[in-house]
Amino acid sequence: MSATLELAAGLTGNVASIGYGLAAIGPxxxxxxxxxxxxxxxxxxxxxxxxIRTNQIMGFAFCEALALIGIVMGYAYPSA
Incomplete structure (x- = not known):
């Protein structure tokens, strides 16, 4: 039973990494x-x-914030 739980925990981490990789396409x-x-x-x-440059920098910051929030959520909620 313990091996099954370890496998599930490892699978969850791998799926989360793949999910974040796909989510990084948007930003x-x-x-x-x-x-x-x-x-x-x-x-x-x-x-x-x-x-124009000011608006570019603001838009870039907002897009990158979405990517950073996504990677932090992977660490904040590892079992989700």
Whole structure:
């Protein structure tokens, strides 16, 4: 019975790692969209560079916060 519980605990950790890896795709795509559209905006309106960069940095921070929250949840709730 103990071996079954150990196997289940190991499987839960592996599934959580795979789940986080799949969940990290979202922020990765979001960061790509933010910087891609920011580059296009800078090419169209170079005079608004300060505002565009500020918005890019804020969007990047929010996307990365989602990824960091996801990895912390894996450690905070390991049995979930």
């Amino acid at each position: 990765g795509v979001g960061v790509g969209i933010i910087f891609g559209n920011g580059t296009q905006a800078l090419a169209r309106q170079p005079e608004a560079a300060g505002l």
